[in-house]
Amino acid sequence: DTGVSQDPRHKITKRGQNVTFRCDPISEHNRLYWYRQTLGQGPEFLTYFQNEAQLEKSRLLSDRFSAERPKGSFSTLEIQRTEQGDSAMYLCASSPPGADENIQYFGAGTRLSVL
């Protein structure tokens, strides 16, 4: 297990299309986070899972965004009816249980470009 993996690395889509990204966390990491990062900014929290339960969702997240983690392992983030403002890097991070629960390991991200 070499770390958090995200797929695809790059996605180019036309406005109005739906896109889905996948995140595979480090094995046995029960916490999983999705962030969005735009150029020159820090990661912005989108949503958080503990095992399969989605425990927190940013108020900034519109109804076009949905995330799942059906078996408590990999997670998907779907954006429906994409808009140009959705163009960003989408980062996934995972954390282990126990004393190191605060330590987040990030994936390399999926860069979305909406034309």
Added chain:
Amino acid sequence: GENVEQHPSTLSVQEGDSAVIKCTYSDSASNYFPWYKQELGKRPQLIIDIRSNVGEKKDQRIAVTLNKTAKHFSLHITETQPEDSAVYFCAVRYGQNFVFGPGTRLSVLP
């Protein structure tokens, strides 16, 4: 909600000098404060963190200091090297999520 500010936004230092980046936060209940380094085109990586029951933590050339009363914490890098050049983000744990600062671009000039 939590508000995290970070200063400066850019910092240039000569190789061998020290660099200091400061973050302020608003929620006094926050109790975990990590720093991440992000090189161009790469993922953020944790470089050091501090919990609210500690005032300072060191790891070789890197240290973090925390002032809970004033609600600020700082990253200190000594004997800077060109490979320290990157964007550095502070973060604050807020409930179940993390709020990140806007980042500081550090350039270490040879």
